[in-house]
Amino acid sequence: MTRIEEYALLGDTRSAALVSPYGSIDWWCLPRFDGEPVCGRLLGKEDAGQLVIGPVLPMDVIERDYLPGAPVLRTTWRSPTGQLTLTEGMVSSVIGRLMPSTLMVRRIEAVGGPARVQVRFAPRQEWRGDRLRLQYAEGRVIARLGGLAVAMLSDPPIRLENQESLKIDVRPSEPLTLAVTAAWREPLVYVSPQRAWQELCEDADRWRAWSQDVPADVPFRSAVQRTLLVLRLLTYSPSGAPIGAVTTSLPEEIGGVRNWDYRLTWPRDAGIGVAAFLGLGKTAEARMFFHWLLHASRLDRPRLPALFTLAGRRVPHEQLLDDWPGYQESRPVRTGNAARNQHQLDGYGWLVDAMSIYAERQGPIRGEAWRAVSRFVDYVAKRWPDPDAGIWEERHSPAQHTHSKLMAWLALDRALRLAETHRTRQTKIGRWRDARDAIATEVRSRGFNSDLGSYTRTYGSNDVDGSLLVLPLLGLEPPDSPRVTGTIDAVCQQLSAGGPFLYRYPPGTDGLPGGEGAFLPCSFWLVQALARTGQAERALSVMQGLLDLAPLGLFSEEIDPTTGRLLGNFPQALTHASMLQAVLALRDAGIHE
Amino acid sequence: MDWAGWAVFGVAATAALTALLIVAQMAGLTRLDIPLLLGTFLTEDPDRARVYGFFLHLGFGQLFALGYALGFAILGTATWWLGAIFGLLHVGLALTALIPLLPGVHPRMSSERAGLESRTVLEPPGLLVLNYGRETPLVATVAHIIYGVVLGLLINPS
Numbered sequence: 001m002t003r004i005e006e007y008a009l010l011g012d013t014r015s016a017a018l019v020s021p022y023g024s025i026d027w028w029c030l031p032r033f034d035g036e037p038v039c040g041r042l043l044g045k046e047d048a049g050q051l052v053i054g055p056v057l058p059m060d061v062i063e064r065d066y067l068p069g070a071p072v073l074r075t076t077w078r079s080p081t082g083q084l085t086l087t088e089g090m091v092s093s094v095i096g097r098l099m100p101s102t103l104m105v106r107r108i109e110a111v112g113g114p115a116r117v118q119v120r121f122a123p124r125q126e127w128r129g130d131r132l133r134l135q136y137a138e139g140r141v142i143a144r145l146g147g148l149a150v151a152m153l154s155d156p157p158i159r160l161e162n163q164e165s166l167k168i169d170v171r172p173s174e175p176l177t178l179a180v181t182a183a184w185r186e187p188l189v190y191v192s193p194q195r196a197w198q199e200l201c202e203d204a205d206r207w208r209a210w211s212q213d214v215p216a217d218v219p220f221r222s223a224v225q226r227t228l229l230v231l232r233l234l235t236y237s238p239s240g241a242p243i244g245a246v247t248t249s250l251p252e253e254i255g256g257v258r259n260w261d262y263r264l265t266w267p268r269d270a271g272i273g274v275a276a277f278l279g280l281g282k283t284a285e286a287r288m289f290f291h292w293l294l295h296a297s298r299l300d301r302p303r304l305p306a307l308f309t310l311a312g313r314r315v316p317h318e319q320l321l322d323d324w325p326g327y328q329e330s331r332p333v334r335t336g337n338a339a340r341n342q343h344q345l346d347g348y349g350w351l352v353d354a355m356s357i358y359a360e361r362q363g364p365i366r367g368e369a370w371r372a373v374s375r376f377v378d379y380v381a382k383r384w385p386d387p388d389a390g391i392w393e394e395r396h397s398p399a400q401h402t403h404s405k406l407m408a409w410l411a412l413d414r415a416l417r418l419a420e421t422h423r424t425r426q427t428k429i430g431r432w433r434d435a436r437d438a439i440a441t442e443v444r445s446r447g448f449n450s451d452l453g454s455y456t457r458t459y460g461s462n463d464v465d466g467s468l469l470v471l472p473l474l475g476l477e478p479p480d481s482p483r484v485t486g487t488i489d490a491v492c493q494q495l496s497a498g499g500p501f502l503y504r505y506p507p508g509t510d511g512l513p514g515g516e517g518a519f520l521p522c523s524f525w526l527v528q529a530l531a532r533t534g535q536a537e538r539a540l541s542v543m544q545g546l547l548d549l550a551p552l553g554l555f556s557e558e559i560d561p562t563t564g565r566l567l568g569n570f571p572q573a574l575t576h577a578s579m580l581q582a583v584l585a586l587r588d589a590g591i592h593e
Numbered sequence: 594m595d596w597a598g599w600a601v602f603g604v605a606a607t608a609a610l611t612a613l614l615i616v617a618q619m620a621g622l623t624r625l626d627i628p629l630l631l632g633t634f635l636t637e638d639p640d641r642a643r644v645y646g647f648f649l650h651l652g653f654g655q656l657f658a659l660g661y662a663l664g665f666a667i668l669g670t671a672t673w674w675l676g677a678i679f680g681l682l683h684v685g686l687a688l689t690a691l692i693p694l695l696p697g698v699h700p701r702m703s704s705e706r707a708g709l710e711s712r713t714v715l716e717p718p719g720l721l722v723l724n725y726g727r728e729t730p731l732v733a734t735v736a737h738i739i740y741g742v743v744l745g746l747l748i749n750p751s
Contacts, residue, residue, distance in 0.1 A: 013708050092708035101706045185720075206709055237707035239716050239724075284712055291714035299621040299726055311724040312624070312716060367640045 023054025082112015607654025676745020
């Protein structure tokens, strides 16, 4: 079974696929990120679908990386006669031309001598209740699944006759190119593999142009470029909504039950990502997100739902898919998300903070946007005393989470800053100021444990929480305050999972059976906290340790600290956004690798 | 044909339709905002767009009312139920063609095919305008039936 960290991401900002080191597409949902998997081998049985092009016999991978600045993957194996190289990607820019909405291009070539290659086209046998129908022709195979059609064209033409692997020899200077196109409720558009290859090369140029303007003073610049690409690949271009991750139900413990659907949009995670985009000068992406959020949240304002679908609709009820065995027997496999109705206070803080950064850089936000922010902040000023589900979306009773209160404080504080340049009634400003000051007073007394010398997970608790590492960024306390350094120390002490890893909260306290791995965003928040509190050397060392985990620059949500295996949905937007925030904190502190 | 009735009641019917859509928006039933969709053809500023869009919508409403008035004149009768049937045909056309086709011509509306370089920001409506909320087809249908009923009751068929 392929490890999570061995998968690579291919995407076009509308859908995304995960490809194994052996050239097998094991996860690909269509027609968009949150569709049903056409390739579901990652979580399913033999018939769950996969598309393969790769070596027949096991060969060593001698190199596997993305082309610089582009989401085009190159995998090179050592063949008995030389090398075999697979270059693959998806074409993002198709608008305004007669091009398929979904186009994946895969080219395999032998160097030094011929190599035996297998090609397999075996989409999922059933998709949204429709049985798979296949039509084979010379150089072309078409799969029909109700309103969805997937075609694979080959050059030179090969003839597949069933869903078994076809084995052929690829000779030097005679690459085999496959163009996989998909159409949902529209006719298929056939693209010759040669033209598809050309399109992929041109698309790679566009990606390179997009990613090359990362400021020169940013530390870990190439890793930052890669992470920006990942975050952009996770942003659904038709709406501007970033998804939590490409997958559902990759487990937070192998064989465990913490398997959730992340193919949805969390305004909190998006707010963190948008702030990172802004920090790196990517204002267009931030603008896209804000427009989407304003539109998506209209039905629920002043409440900000914890999560949305990609189209801004209400998230479907959580369902358990009993006939899916899950990744390495990690059941259940879930779709939808039960956090849809939770009250989560922290999301407002991240969002208003991102808005204030946007306003600082781009000038005042427009009338409707300000009215929306203002209503969110009014809601926070009213609801902040209520218990909530917290950032970890715990499913037991709501509690008085200190982190949630801190983020409510952040929402009010940043809104007050915005009010200095945006027309706001004095009574409203007074209300916000009173609420902000009341939160500060309450959190300092009830959210702080003098014995620990640290803020705590919930009021009156002896536990700390990884999310408290954002404390030095907020401005509630000076970064060098003993309360801040004490909290960082307590988190590192209580939640350490060894090395640069931290649990998000004390293991075994979330009411679910089994355990989970260390939470990677917490480690990046630690880098931020260390950078902000003047601990440059330690910040750099933690950062370097984290970057070494992901040779392809792809992070999931968690890691098993003993085996080093990545856990949880993959690749995960929150982790990547936190990584960028950590880099920005290093830059702002003048720390370079 | 009842030109005076068309001129006056076309505006009244469009105003009723717009009012109902605004109420539905306020009630959290739909995010369909026709003045915004139309006005953003002309400007990116949502507040200005709504003003321009409101008047554009009145103009389009008047044009559609002309079709209704012609229909009543041809059939020689105008009743509330005939107006409601026209309203159903009208909303059917709007939900399946007029609004879903907007991404092809709207300069600020994204498309389901948008990619890396797309800078358009207005969410595409999708089939039956369902992207703007599950109740959108229902709200739009009720609003257009009311539009038709108003015209059926108030326009003189002769």
